[in-house]
Each structure stands twice: as structure tokens, then as C-alpha cells.
Amino acid sequence: MDFFLLWEQVLDYINKNDSQYYQMFSYNVFPTSMTDTTLVITPNKPYLVRWINGVYREKLEQIVSRIAGKPMKVEVAPPPDSTAPSPQMPVPPAQKEAAAPSPAPAVPLPEDEEPLPTPVPQPLPETPATDPFPKEVAPPDFSNLKPKTADQVTLPDIRNYESLHEPSLFDTLGTTVETKKNFQPNPVNEEYTFETFVHGNCNEIAYQAAYAVAQTATNPNQADQKMNPLFIYGPSGLGKTHLLHAICNYIHTYKPSLSVLFVSSETFTNELIDAIQNHTMPKFRAKYRNLDFLLIDDVQFFGSKDSTKMEIFNTFNELFDKKKYIIMTSDRTPSDIDKLEDRLQSRFSSGLVAPISPPDYEICCIILQKRAEKMGITLPKDVVDYIASHINTNVRELEGAFNKLVTFSHIKKEPITLSFAREALKDQIPIESGQELTVDFIIDTVCKYYGVKKEKLLGNGRPKRIVIPRQIAMYLCRNELHESYPTLRDCFKRKDHSTVLYACERVENDMAKDPQTRAAVEAIKKLLRNR
Numbered sequence: 001m002d003f004f005l006l007w008e009q010v011l012d013y014i015n016k017n018d019s020q021y022y023q024m025f026s027y028n029v030f031p032t033s034m035t036d037t038t039l040v041i042t043p044n045k046p047y048l049v050r051w052i053n054g055v056y057r058e059k060l061e062q063i064v065s066r067i068a069g070k071p072m073k074v075e076v077a078p079p080p081d082s083t084a085p086s087p088q089m090p091v092p093p094a095q096k097e098a099a100a101p102s103p104a105p106a107v108p109l110p111e112d113e114e115p116l117p118t119p120v121p122q123p124l125p126e127t128p129a130t131d132p133f134p135k136e137v138a139p140p141d142f143s144n145l146k147p148k149t150a151d152q153v154t155l156p157d158i159r160n161y162e163s164l165h166e167p168s169l170f171d172t173l174g175t176t177v178e179t180k181k182n183f184q185p186n187p188v189n190e191e192y193t194f195e196t197f198v199h200g201n202c203n204e205i206a207y208q209a210a211y212a213v214a215q216t217a218t219n220p221n222q223a224d225q226k227m228n229p230l231f232i233y234g235p236s237g238l239g240k241t242h243l244l245h246a247i248c249n250y251i252h253t254y255k256p257s258l259s260v261l262f263v264s265s266e267t268f269t270n271e272l273i274d275a276i277q278n279h280t281m282p283k284f285r286a287k288y289r290n291l292d293f294l295l296i297d298d299v300q301f302f303g304s305k306d307s308t309k310m311e312i313f314n315t316f317n318e319l320f321d322k323k324k325y326i327i328m329t330s331d332r333t334p335s336d337i338d339k340l341e342d343r344l345q346s347r348f349s350s351g352l353v354a355p356i357s358p359p360d361y362e363i364c365c366i367i368l369q370k371r372a373e374k375m376g377i378t379l380p381k382d383v384v385d386y387i388a389s390h391i392n393t394n395v396r397e398l399e400g401a402f403n404k405l406v407t408f409s410h411i412k413k414e415p416i417t418l419s420f421a422r423e424a425l426k427d428q429i430p431i432e433s434g435q436e437l438t439v440d441f442i443i444d445t446v447c448k449y450y451g452v453k454k455e456k457l458l459g460n461g462r463p464k465r466i467v468i469p470r471q472i473a474m475y476l477c478r479n480e481l482h483e484s485y486p487t488l489r490d491c492f493k494r495k496d497h498s499t500v501l502y503a504c505e506r507v508e509n510d511m512a513k514d515p516q517t518r519a520a521v522e523a524i525k526k527l528l529r530n531r
């Protein structure tokens, strides 16, 4: 069978049976080749490779094998250009008091891509048609929405640097956290909303899904049980807990009458043990089983707690039966949680499993700029670039670096410049790391990337395959090293510094218009960073 036809049938199967994933597969994943035993598929987003391998590959193999009528493997190949980012500025949900916004789709719809043709419907014999997710779901319409007014500018209290760090959400372990309506004090952080969450490739599915789930509070008719439970996973400091807070805040704003409970797995476990010891299980059950939304942070810890597993399972079943939502976060996929028994693993995976990956450079820049904007601080572009290009695996660390910089600048009464930032952040970003970044190193890297000879790049030849790398090398030297135009004129053996100036402007323009140039520059920057 032709692999396109096979893939169409796979999509059709997913549409009927796992419709929460249908859009993601049909818009973002493409079959690329097939042998007798293996179908190779390629997602157009690098994070989907990890997601499919971690969450859905086994299931895909079963589906493909059934359609092909023989055992088949599925191989997930990375997209040809895994470096091209396309982040979006955060789009806030409505601020309207009365009318709540319309629901978001479970997964993002890339603006620049047309949907594939509808798959040929050839259902597998033993697959009952289930309540399919609408095929033509438009992306959320945020066009008439405005961001929240920026808070009053408050400079941090420089006497207490630690207080500048966002409180670690692990600090709340052991405390039951509930929306304002039910408990005092209210530990749900009102700052953590969908509007303050910057989303892009690295977290789009999780963001959209969390937003869609929150919206079911105001649109119960739109509730899609295919997203229940919602399981958000990813490494530390990437905004999983932020999204849980955002859901709580959203419901509190638009539907405060609903009962929402937000706990860490630790709290759940402690309360359960307490209830067993004090013979108060009925009270415990009444608390956990009469909710509209249960949000549990860090469920990876359930794996090691034997005593809780049965209770979790029963709690889940009861909430599911009542069609109440459960949203969980974890640092790994359900199948990677050690010692989590099969039935819990499959419960956790039975809705939408949404990944969050480390942010790319652009997302880090936006987060920094938003933080600065909120504090009324102007952060020079080269400082944003410096921090974002060095600290981009953990948003908590990124924010820590920003807070430290602001504090130091306040204490020393000095403006934030690149050299000030280098000095202030030398513990986080060691200056001596790896090879020194120099004009020569940048030129060598660009030459290597494009496969051109250094003497050609520094020569006077004008073929396009030399001019483009030459201009990109000039742009990178200017942006990464902040060398002056006359210095760069000499380094590049040009007669006039306006050649360098023109090159920098040209590359900047091309990057804005042409994704290929943008991707190339990002790829080279990555090479420079990993030197």
C-alpha cells in the first residue's frame, strides 16, 4: 500500500478514536517513506519528535500494523530544519467581565499552513465511532483582546534579594491550595495567568490545551472529554505550574462558583495518610471527589507512594464518571513514571498528554522584555540577547538572572549595559566558558556552515553563495560581539564601513521576511553558543 494512503487511514483512525490528537497529526506530521517493516514520519516541529516517541509511538505502531495487516514499526524522523523557530507573542484571553471568550482548540493550528485534504474515511472494523472533535476548529479568536494594563512599577526591595525570586512553587508543598472562594489564605498566584504566559513552539500544545480546559468552565457544552485528564509534562522551571495557576485564575474570574482544588501530589499524599491515621476518610473523599476541577502538580511523586495509588485511582474514576476535569503536571510522561502501576499510567495517558520543552531564544527574549516592561525598565537589546542566548533551558533561571541584574543595577546605581550584565551575571554565565567568541571564530563558523573558504568570504568576489555568508558573518560579529563598524570594516577587509552597515541591515530585513535566512542565522548562533 502506498504510504500516503496508509497515513490517511491512520489519520482517519486517530480522528475517530483519539480526536484530541487529530489536528496535531494532520497539520504537523507527514509520512516521508516506508519500507516493508517501517513507516517513517516527520513532524514539522522538533518538539513533536520527542512527544510522539514518548507518548504515542507505540499506539501508532499498533494502528499502522492493523491497517497494514502485518507488524510495522514507526520511526519518527526530525524535521529537516530543526532550528527554525516561529514563536508567537503571547495572546491574552479576554478581559471581559461578563462574556467569556470562545474555546481554543486542543492543539495549535499553524497560521501559515493549510490543512491537508480530509483523509479517506476507512474505519477499522473494531473501532466504534466516538464523539469526534470538530474537524474544522478555528484557532481561538483573540483579535479584539487587549493585554492587561501593566501593574504599577515597583522596584524590588534591594534589602532582600531572595524576595526578588518568584517563590518556588515547591514551597507550597504540604499546603492545600484552593481558589480564593474556598480557602484563606489564597496561595494561587494571581500573576500566573494565560496572559502572562509566553507561548510558542516549545509550549504551544500545553498552553492551548490548558486554555481550552479552563474555558470549559464557562462553556460546559463545549467540554471535550478527550482532553480529560490533561497531563502536562516537561523539565523543571518551564511553566507547568504557571499553567495550573492560570487555569485556577481563569475559573476564579469567569466562574467563581465552581469548586477547584489545586494541590501538589505531596499534599494529596499527606492528607490521605492523615485521613487514614485519623479515621477521617469520608471527609477526605468528600473533599476530593466533589470537585469540578482537580489540579495536581508533580504527579511523578505518586510513583513511589504505594499507599496513595488505590485512592488516586478511585478518586480519578469518580471524577471522570462525573465528567469533572483533572489536570496534572509531571516532569516526565506517564509511561516514564517509575513504579506507577499500569492502570494509573493508562488513566493518566487517557486524555491529552501535552509536552513543554525548553524555550527557544526568541521566547526567552520575549519573557525578558515582558519582565522589564512590567517593571518599567528598559533592557538594552544586547543585554536581552546576551541573557537569552546563555540561559535558555529554564525560565525560572532566566527570571532569576533578570532579577539579579535589576537588583545589582539598583544597588550600584548603574545603568544596565552589556558589560554591567556580564559582570553581574558572571556566576550564572561564566565568561571564560569554552572558546572565546571572536570575529575569527564567527567567520570560521559561518564558513563551515556554508561550506565556503575563508579567503573567499574575506575576498571581493560577489557570487550570491559568498555574499550571503559574508553578510551574515558581518551581522553576527556586530550583534554578538558589538564591534564597531570601522573595526569590522578592517576585519572583513572592506574599503568602507558602510558595507558592514548595509550588510547588517540587509540581514536584519531578510530575517524579518525570509524564514530560511532566519533559520540559518539561528542555527549559526546555536553553533556559536555551543562552542
Ligand SMILES: Nc1ncnc2c1ncn2[C@@H]1O[C@H](COP(=O)(O)OP(=O)(O)OP(=O)(O)O)[C@@H](O)[C@H]1O
Binding pocket: 166, 169, 170, 192, 196, 197, 198, 199, 203, 234, 235, 236, 237, 238, 239, 240, 241, 242, 243, 331, 367, 395, 396, 399
Ligand atoms: N512560558 C512562560 N511565560 C512566562 N513565564 C514563564 C513561562 N514559563 C515559565 N515561566 C515562569 O518561570 C517560573 C517557573 O515556572 P513554573 O514554576 O511554572 O515551572 P514548572 O515547570 O512547574 O517547574 P517545576 O517542575 O520545577 O515545578 C515561574 O515564575 C513562571 O511564571
